[in-house]
Amino acid sequence: MPKSHGQPASSAIDVPIRDAACVLVVDASAPEPKLLMGRRRAEQVFLPNKWVFPGGRVEDDDRSLADGFGDGFSPADLASEIRPFALAAVRELFEETGLMVGRRGTLAGAVGPAWQAFAASGCVPIPAHLYPLARAITPPGRVRRFDTWFFLTGSTAILTDSALPDGELLDLGWFTLPEARNLDLPNITRLVLEDLAGLLTKARVSTDASEPLPYYYSDGTAFRRDLISCKVAPPTP
Numbered sequence: 001m002p003k004s005h006g007q008p009a010s011s012a013i014d015v016p017i018r019d020a021a022c023v024l025v026v027d028a029s030a031p032e033p034k035l036l037m038g039r040r041r042a043e044q045v046f047l048p049n050k051w052v053f054p055g056g057r058v059e060d061d062d063r064s065l066a067d068g069f070g071d072g073f074s075p076a077d078l079a080s081e082i083r084p085f086a087l088a089a090v091r092e093l094f095e096e097t098g099l100m101v102g103r104r105g106t107l108a109g110a111v112g113p114a115w116q117a118f119a120a121s122g123c124v125p126i127p128a129h130l131y132p133l134a135r136a137i138t139p140p141g142r143v144r145r146f147d148t149w150f151f152l153t154g155s156t157a158i159l160t161d162s163a164l165p166d167g168e169l170l171d172l173g174w175f176t177l178p179e180a181r182n183l184d185l186p187n188i189t190r191l192v193l194e195d196l197a198g199l200l201t202k203a204r205v206s207t208d209a210s211e212p213l214p215y216y217y218s219d220g221t222a223f224r225r226d227l228i229s230c231k232v233a234p235p236t237p
Contacts, residue, residue: 015142015143015145017137017138017147017237018058018144019057019088019146019148020056020057020085020088021056021089021092021148021150022052022053022054022055022089022092022148022150022192023053023054023055023089023090023093023101024053024133024150024151024152024192025093025153025158026152026196026200027155027174028154028155032176032177033176033177034174035053035174035175035176035193035196036053036054036097036099036174037052037053037175038051038054038096038169038170038171038173039051039052039169040052040168040169040170041168049184050185050186050189051180051184052169052185053150053189053192054092054169055088055089055148055150056092056168057088057146058084058088059091059114061113061114062084062087062088062114064112065087066083066087069083069087069127070108071125071126072127073128073130074129074130074131074132078132078230078231079230079231079234080233082149082234083127085151086132086151087125087127089127089151090118090126090127090130091118094117094121095168096165096169096172097165097169097172099158100121100123100158100159101126101127101157101158101159102123102124102125102159103124103126104122104123105123105124106119106122106124107119126157129153129157130152130153130157131152132149132213132230133150133151133152134192134195134213134214134215135147135149135150135216135228135234136148136150136188136216137216137218137237138188139218139223148188177193177197181193188216191214191225192214195214212228212229213227213228213230214226215227217237
């Protein structure tokens with residue numbers, strides 16, 4: 001597998017693995033589907049100038065919201081450990097692109113600081129519109145390491161109204177798969193992009209969560225791609 005770029009080695013310390021979530025938004029309204037992507041800023045330590053899917057860290061507020069969240073997830077029996085990742089993906093998409101996967105309404109109960117902007121928009125998240133697509137753990141030796149769940153949603157799940165993005169991602173745009181492949185992508189982004197391409201070659205995008213999902217990680221000797229379920233507790237990094 002090609003060596004990663006833009007991730008300096010960090011052998012002096014044991015870099016902690018942080019939870020994160022990304023979302024692939026696909027516009028399938030045209031004959032050739034398009035995917036939403038943005039470019040990270042040059043001054044960012046992790047993956048500077050790389051093109052990525054919207055996403056970011058899972059916050060404690062995502063976990064608190066998931067604990068008492070009354071609406072559904074996809075699949076309905078999505079493992080409880082993964083549910084905060086789905087909510088984080090909805091929140092990060094809103095923050096980085098201004099797009100909302102939700103419905104009009106009021107979030108029940110108190111929400112933490114991470115969700116106040118979303119709640120102020122007068123919307124409630126609908127994580128049931130997000131389908132688990134893949135999981136990946138950043139290999140050792142990187143300046144940052146993340147345990148990331150990637151989710152898939154369609155542009156039809158986006159509310160018409162949108163907010164201003166926070167500016168963390170530059171040059172936000174919609175790209176066909178060939179166009180996306182020509183961008184400066186991190187290795188894992190390229191791998192998940194090909195997982196998506198495999199789904200899009202079918203008659204329709206499958207949301208059958210009974211199918212195992214790709215899981216990318218290092219076992220200490222090689223970078224692996226295993227298949228796992230999203231219905232059971234994920235394996236420990």
